[in-house]
Amino acid sequence: MIEQPVRRIAVIGTGLIGASWALLFLARGLDVVATDPAPGAEEATRRAVEAGWSAMERLGLSDRASPDRLRFVTRPEDAAAAADFVQENGPERLDLKRDLFARMDAAAPAHVILASSTSTIQVSQVQSACPRHPGRVLLGHPFNPPHLIPLVEVAGGDAGTEEAIEAAMSFYRAVGKHPIRLRKEVPGHVANRLQAALWQEAFHLVQSGVVSVADLDAAIAHGPGLRWALLGPFLNLHLSGGPGGLAALFDKPLWAATQALWRDLGSVTVNPALAREVADGVAAELGGQGTDGMVAARDDVLLQLLAAKAGTAGLP
Structure with a gap:
């Protein structure tokens, strides 16, 4: 994995957690390419970003911060292929996550970390569905609401590489989060x-x-x-x-x-x-x-x- 600047984030799933992540990334001056199959997801996400923007102004916006840096695509593969970092926020179903990550693993450039916001699923169960680059599939579990609460729990599971874990920790710190590293997987994290x-x-x-x-x-x-x-x-x-x-x-x-x-x-x-x-x-x-x-x-x-x-x- 070659460390590269992170400028564009793929937000996969834009429900309560995903929309909050998108708001944070936009406020930090990053481009966000998002996808969610739910009807009206794009409109709901844009409303959530608009509603939370004043809070981000109070926290302090980055120079390039703008809600206009958000765009939507139809397929998660397209979002992952266009991103420097992926934050996944899909439903808490292992079968869905395994399918989703397998598709993103096939599409995303080799240096792109695929992080999951999952609250209950252990990331090792997802890594095994990603034969191309399982070492870049990590846990990146936030605390709700992610745009305000600093905590992110990072875990590498069975396959996560030290390089990917350190890169994820560095990225989360750069956007104002307080990441902690889990040395061992446990149900529900910490x-x-x-x-x-x-x-x-x-x-x-x-x-x-x-x-x-x-x-x-x-x-x-x-x-x-x-x-x-x-x-x-x-x-x-x-x-x-x-x-x-x-x-x-x-x-x-x-x-x-x-x-x-x-x-x-x-x-x-x-x-x-x-x-x-x-x-x-x-x-x-x-x-x-x-x-x-x-x-x-x-x-x-x-x-x-x-x-x-x-x-x-x-x-x-």
Whole structure:
């Protein structure tokens, strides 16, 4: 694989995630060639880009940034053949992804990385469908919405080459993302597994009658969630250890009590009754308020937080 400048991105699939990726790439001054078989996909994508452009202006546009750099083609092969980097966002179906990547592998120039936004499928299962260049097929899993949340999880699977992984990490950094590298494939990758662990205990606590849905949300939103937005779990633990940091924490009674809590965490299956209880709890928490205003308010505060973090020394 020969490293070449990335100027044109193929966005394959322009639903919620794909349209957000397209918005980010356009704001970074890149050309985007997109494709999606859904009726009205092009119009919907252009509306999403227009709606999100003001947020990208607040984050800062690159010199060549323009929504006019977006064009649509009919076939994914044509998009991949014209691109320097491919970001795929198709449905979470292995058979579809294997077929899609096989077609793109046959069409894309040898130096072009084919990255998948998949949340649940392991990239090794896709690489085996790409006999031409399996080493350039990688995981590039964002966090929603990709145009705002910096995280991207990168994994090479069984066949991914070191050169391709490093090139992908470099590209994501160049467009303002914060990529992390997974050294081993696991179902759900890293961030989704951490979320899943929290959700399991959240459902268990509601099912057990410990707390209401609204108060459980408040426990995170007005508690550890505020710290988690700034520092990860290990650094937060380090600060909890006092002058001795993390190493000192392990010798304190609090740590033994924390490990005892691990053994007390619940295991839960969301049956119809629990699903209804949580859905009713969310409805009560909203109190008739729609979600559009909440999403706008969330994104506004998120933009302020991103700006504050970028301008603050001392945070990783």
